[in-house]
Amino acid sequence: EIVMTQSPATLSVSPGQRATLSCRASQSVSSDLAWYQQKPGQAPRLLIYDASTRATGIPARFGGSGSGTEFTLTISSLQSEDSAVYYCLQYNNWPWTFGQGTKVEIK
Amino acid sequence: EVQLLESGGGLVQPGGSLRLSCAASGFTFSSYAMSWVRQAPGKGLEWVSVINDRGGSIYYADSVKGRFTVSRDNSKNTLYLQMNSLRVEDTAVYYCARSFAAWGQGTLLTVSS
Numbered sequence: 001e002i003v004m005t006q007s008p009a010t011l012s013v014s015p016g017q018r019a020t021l022s023c024r025a026s027q028s029v030s031s032d033l034a035w036y037q038q039k040p041g042q043a044p045r046l047l048i049y050d051a052s053t054r055a056t057g058i059p060a061r062f063g064g065s066g067s068g069t070e071f072t073l074t075i076s077s078l079q080s081e082d083s084a085v086y087y088c089l090q091y092n093n094w095p096w097t098f099g100q101g102t103k104v105e106i107k
Numbered sequence: 108e109v110q111l112l113e114s115g116g117g118l119v120q121p122g123g124s125l126r127l128s129c130a131a132s133g134f135t136f137s138s139y140a141m142s143w144v145r146q147a148p149g150k151g152l153e154w155v156s157v158i159n160d161r162g163g164s165i166y167y168a169d170s171v172k173g174r175f176t177v178s179r180d181n182s183k184n185t186l187y188l189q190m191n192s193l194r195v196e197d198t199a200v201y202y203c204a205r206s207f208a209a210w211g212q213g214t215l216l217t218v219s220s
Binding site: 099 | 154202207213
């Protein structure tokens with residue numbers, strides 16, 4: 001099983017500042033990596049797939065990069081509504097596996 | 108608009124069984140792989156099972172293998188998850204997902220005596 005490790009566990013960022021979230025895979029997943037945003041009481045929402053492709057309707061301030069084992073989700077200018085938990089998912093090998101999540105807080 | 112509506116959750120005793128359903132609309136159901144994902148209260152996400160478009164290729168997480176069975180009825184645009192020998196640790200919100208993209212709102216399963 002591929003282990004996905006996200007860092008940091010919690011990120012506190014001021015509005016308008018950049019937030020950088022990391023996700024590391026225990027072995028290469030190529031570019032088969034997705035990012036999700038989850039707010040309390042809601043289902044996860046797909047932000048990024050194939051490591052860097054924004055899903056339909058996702059604002060341009062969300063960007064994904066990386067390949068192989070190292071991936072980054074960047075929120076270029078944090079908005080109050082971006083407060084949430086963010087998960088990465090590898091879908092290169094079964095079982096598909098999630099990271100443990102990064103909680104983004106607004107300062 | 109893609110819509111996925113889960114149903115069938117509830118309270119079950121340990122060792123019991125339950126079947127979840129997911130009614131799909133707004134897309135060609137028979138063309139997509141479908142998945143079940145779960146989230147225990149206050150915890151992260153766990154992929155439970157995936158079934159390909161025709162039902163011929165199925166995967167399960169080790170935690171549910173041998174106890175859960177995923178199936179689909181393409182004529183009814185519906186995905187199922189038959190859960191047997193339920194354990195307390197199966198307590199979670201169960202989400203239906205189109206591949207890994209669109210998700211339903213989830214249905215809560217509580218396993219408790």
